[in-house]
Amino acid sequence: MFVLEPQHVHMNQSAKDKAEALECLANILVQDQLVKADYLSGLHAREAQSATYLGQGIAIPHGTPQSREFILETGIRLAHFPKGVVWDGENTVYLAVVIAAKSDEHLQVLQILTRALSQDVSDQVQHAKNAAQIIEILQAQPETLVLHENLIETQIQVTDIDDFLWSANKLLKQQKLVEAGFISQLDPKNLIQIQDTLWSISAKNYVSQSAVSIVKADQTIDFKNGQIQTLICIAQHEQLDYQQLQRLLDLLFQPQIQQQLNDQHNRQDIAKLVGAETIPDWPSQRIVLANAHGLHARPATQLVNITKTYQGEIRVAVDDGQFISAKSLTKLLAMGCKYGQTLTFIAEPDTDAVEGLSKIIQAVQQGLGEEVEAIEHKIDSQQTNTLEFEEEITTPTTGIPASTGLAFGPAHVIKPKHFQYERFGNNVKAEKEKLEIALHSVKNTLHQLIAKTEANEIKQIFMAHLEMLDDPDLIQQVHQSLNQNLSAPAAWHQYIEKAAQAQAALPDRLLAERAADLRDIGDKVLAVLCNEVAAQEPEQPYILIMHDVGPSDVARLNKDRVAGILTAVGGASAHSAIVARALGIPAIVGASDAVLNITPHTTVLINGDTGAFEINPSQAQIDDAIQERELQQQRRHEAEQHCHEPAITLDQHQVEVAANLGKILDTEKAVNYGAEAIGLLRTELVFMAHRQAPDEDVQEKEYRHVLDTLAGRPLVVRTLDVGGDKPLPYLPIDAEENPFLGVRGIRLTLRKPQLLRQQLTALVRAADDRPLRIMFPMVGRIEEWRAAKAILDEVLLKHPCPNLEVGIMIEVPSAALIAPLLAKEVDFFSIGTNDLTQYTLAIDRGHPVLSGEADGLHPSILMLIDQTVRAAHAQQKWVGVCGELAADPKAVPVLLGLGVDELSMSASSIPLVKAQIRQLNFADCQQLAQQALKCESAFAVRSFVEQTHG
Template identity: 35%
Template sequence: MPNNNKELILSAPLSGPVLTLANVPDAVFASGAMGDGIAIDPLNDTLYAPCDGEVIHVARTGHAVTLRADNGAELLLHLGLDTVELQGDGFSILVKEGARVSNGQALLRYDLDKVAQRCKSLVSLLIITNGEHFQARPITLKGVKVGEPLLHIVSKTPNETRDDELDIGIEVSGQIRIAHRGGLHARPAALVRQTAQGFKSRSQLHFGGRSASCDSVMGMMGLAINEQAEVHVSCRGSDAEAALRALLTTLSTALAEETHAQAPQAKTPDRTAEDGVLHGVCTAPGLVSGPLVRLDGIQLPEDAGGHDVEEQRQRLRHALAHVSRDIQQTLENAKARRHVDEQAIFSAHLALLEDPVLLDAAELAIDQGHAAPHAWSQSIDRQCQVLRQLGNALLAERANDLHDLRQRVLRVLLGEAWKFDVPAGAIVATRELTPSELLQLSAQGVSGVCMAEGGATSHVAILARGKGLPCLVALGETLLAQAPGQSVVLDADGGRLELTPSAERLVQVQQIHSQRAALRAQQQTLAHTPARTVDGIEIEVAANVASSVEAGEAFANGADGIGLLRTEFLFVDRHTAPDEEEQRHAYQAVLDAMGDRPVIIRTIDVGGDKQLDYLPLPAEANPVLGLRGIRLAQARPELLDQQLRALLQTRPLRRCRILLPMITEVSEWLHIRQRLDALAAELGLDERPQLGVMIEVPAAALLAEQLAEHADFLSIGTNDLSQYTLAMDRDHAGLAARVDALHPALLRLIAQTCVGAAKHGRWVGVCGALASDPLATPVLIGLGVRELSVSPPQVGEIKDRVRRLDAAQCRRISTDLLNLASAAAVRQACHQHWPLG
């Protein structure tokens, strides 16, 4: 509802609980680096337009849409966190760039279960990306349903400031316990600053008899607030109470993204005396060789004094603005690549660059007669010393971020080019690198990095892992005494820097490196060719999809067919069922996208925990054991009849295969077969599509032989089969990790299914998640599976895995695996017999 002053009410694009950005488990969104907005933890699986507008961007991977509202506000609607990693698997975009959409129009659909299991979180965002012109004011922080009022968008007035209201209102205060891992270091402090700047009130933290403004990251870090420490927060101004609530929430909500918590376990290096080898801590794995190149920091010239104060102030301001633009560009590039770690790190750097503690100290030094480079260097060095003396190892590592800013600003002040004279393929040796230095070295193509100091939780370590750049830290002063130019081997996996490798060792390392690169290239080039084992058994590698768009991706990735088309995407989040023509069109689009390859289409699998608005069903205490799949189709036969008629009208019908879910006995299958024959007769068809059974209930696996007597094929859904066999809900937070489809009991059911199918000459496929696990590929082949349906991006990898296996050997070993005692034992045996990589 826009009006003359560009106000706009946004409606909820999803149904579910509402969260402030500060409570979103992702530092980039929570810090406001992407813009202001709101979040919803969704309960439905369709994203709707929150207002009228134009689609200005659709994410390639289908997880996000950006709209331009009629008042000019640009709105990013982002489904889930880290969902870009799914590469579109589970998402169906319903609009195109440039399209005009209306309030409440469906924008994208997604497979709720599939995406929830594979992404970091389903929490979804509505962000104003041009927030410099607009302000977002939440209408509600309670649960919402699609279409209910959610956000009030107001355009900002020029030169908007909060200074004029600082003395208005009351002062309020509160206490809270710090939840952030490692205490209030750079990124949490930057988040607190971002939260405070969203209000007109002035806010302060008080701890240990000292205080710091929430506007200063350095000031807050200097308080040395540890994890679980209790701090006092005070706010004064017209919106003090709201500011206090927001700050208390921010301080008490741990960041799920705090990447140092996910750092690999630092291996304790073998420090047994070994000539020509330095031992360190691995922060990013890899094995590389190359010439050792020493990298030194900037050395300042002597300060002669006698400077013009205003001139030096201008020099510093110019340099700071220059570096700020550079960091902003780095941040934008990180956003474009969806690199969350880089975004969080450089958002914190921007906050530090504006920190009043650093700026005031530098300007004071200039006032005292120092040149701008020396004033800036002194200010940074003083704060680094403060952090290192706090007795907190994590805060001491954060001093490296300040050192990074020192180096960048000094390069501008001293006129040095922002580029290292380091050749591609070199292994860099230095005391300690900064994040921006590491990004520069990575862009220049260095092979690896070694540091005398540093730690496994540093930002440099995080970035090195993200870049796939082998990295060792804590190698000691001996590293800096090494002669440059010598050929070395960096074995980061083993925590070793080999200073005097033999010619044979160098050749070996190069061969390993070349083999890995060639394997990746081979997987890509051979993705469109059949996958046969070394003894000639062909395994069909198909793809699981939920739309024609995903089918197109599967075809491009070399899939031999569609092993599972989930048709639920057509039925959910709408007020009426799709008619026969809409269904036929959707199914035909998938067949067309796959060329001459077969497509297996599963009939509607809803009910129980997947409710339809137009199909009211009674609530069930245990929905996964209730009215769902084929049971629902029997209760409401008109739904299935309409779907079967649509499927029978696809062409060519020989490429369309129909899969029935949740079958537990032969009579269920026979009933649907008879119904399919009757509908085909009504349409005047002589040809019939193949009709298969989905084996996802233990009863179906145990009756596989009887089912195979009638069915054309069997397809095992290991996700449901696992939870039904193990009596563990795969969505249960405490049990999900134990729902492992390589459990011997599951393998016995798969084996029995294959044996039963073979007696009647039927083939067996696997369309559950187990098919996408390369470790399971030899086991499934050994048990008799002949089709694997995986996510589209994995087709080349699984085909390559198949080509390296001997089916006869797989058969002998897999039989023995059935007698093991646990899934862990099976996995260990698989690693031993068929190692990955």
């Protein structure tokens, strides 16, 4: 972020007009080697488009996007014109802040400036005597205390005081009033009892702006020597308005307030009770900002010019934040709205402003004077046009194999639902009743599905769906929109889609794919609200073709009729794939939207093992498929009969075959399938099973269960690997523009050393001299490895663990490239080919179009694996592969040939992989691997393996 310093300020400049002032500013930038002289043309071009006068005697001249080629280094400079310069024929400028920014960094400066402009500072700026005074004026903030309805939450479910503190922190953090780390300042020991069940707590560090959040639980809980139901959390900034705070505290100490707080369950009523600002119950409309550089000066000026044409008041908020006047340029700029954020406009009832909302939305959608591409999928509308896909399907074609097996039958195509509903409701109470009825109906359906479903995996999914529908935060958020006159379907869809997008942004693909579950359950409620009738299932066995198949879609279908599943989007670890595997239905996902154009009743043949499918196959192809299916069933039966035998090649080379594990209770299943070790225990799923971070004792118990079940087999544990956009409810992390490249894995736990130390302690305590292998995820630099190892060494001083190996996951290309250095220090490497492929090829594995191209057999990935293995073996260290590639039949001989010592995969894949290894010759695999390294593409590698090994 920019920091204003005295050397950036050039005092006592003079210019007879704006043109001369711009030349002065350009010369300053050139002298400081920030720009080339040609940047002056960009300054003039920007002023020709729209004057950059900001207000209070301050202008912010900057170049056009086209002039960025003349910028040498991003920076800002301030020029003081004490005699003033007429800037736009009307306003006089005493301070010009000239900006040279290669992207949108200057928006940070604007937020600093516009906070200062909430006061009249023009006279102070004009008569400033030195640079320090200028900076002090700009950085000064008025004393404030934010007390707003958005900072109040009621009916929260709590089990202990940590739930109160986490909820209070979440409210403040959502409104960007506190920073990451604030929650660490909320020590329960510092809680003060105001009245019977009313308590308060305050903290000063990590505070951006003084504010108060209020959380009220659905019940009282015991705390210290009393009880607590309502918590007042005070975030104290140095600009705190103590008089306003004192008025609030005086009010709360009044005896009658306690009873009134107990009686109120609506946050708006509590806001009124404590004198907080409330959200006006005005007509509203929402739009996603599509301007690439956010709501900067030029589009903001356009917006102000539009809103000022209406006499009625118009306010705007960003992403459900606080509402400000849409007629104030400085306040608009201070919001710092960025591309992709949602603007909510509200208009004063019974004024011309209500009619103006649609024109304002249209103006924002069109870019406010800038060329933009509308973000269609986020813009609220009553109707969504069906996209027509024109690409023709050629046969054969492929998708992502999700559930093994061959199947054929007539196509039953179900295209995405496009619900139609009114945007606004006529009666808030009636809309809430509609929602309540729809929720009750869907819950009843889920209970019926749970009762008749035999597969435990499906029952667990439906139980999770019930939990979603019972989430009080969900209902509260939807009710907020209903209170703003949205219809029940509009309010419901708006919240579900926002939550699904946040889930889809998570860095862990397994967690991100759960967005489909949110949309699945969301559509079920929406269907009831819109009186949609479910499509009838055909009588004869068929291939189900959908954009994406939700878990409840699969489970509700008759598995004796659904021969196979083919979807346009999705991943192999999505819930729909899990359910398909549980029901034994062959499935292919991620085959592109073109599959939705398959003519209904056309015969489709799918291969759930390879991802290949064919349209209108010949009878000979169908006969071959039937024969191949029988052979597959026979091979699996034989493989399972010998699954506990070691995986030894024909020339006596042994490879360890292990299981990837997410759920602790699945350890026994892995052992029964022949797992010789657990090659990857995903401990983040252990953490997700708890509402707060599990302590050492809780973790030790769960890890001990795995070790006990393994009965001496090695356990490889990956330390906590979460990060990005809200991955754990009790571990708040700032939202990141690109979570995949952000604070995740070891980067996160090194910033939370106590969390890492607790986990490591629990692991070594559980070991009891049994073979434990600990590995750190997302290590990209040797410093990260050494920092993590140092924490483990501290733990081992107190808790020795003799049968311990420590390694890292190779999933970042930089780690593979420095493997020769790392191999000198680690005990082993485990290659996570899923992320290594994603980061090397720069392809999101969940991308609806590109995911099929993220193939771990690409030569670049094989070269990184080869270098890693060579580096490890040079230091007598072992290497495992724990990504999906480990169970790929085409990849197994290549990985063996590259010298990989261990393959770790889903438990059900173990018998077949072991059987395959027993049919291979290690020397042949080595030759195969060297040829694969010379191939030019993943397709070429697969073709070569097919020709060589069949």
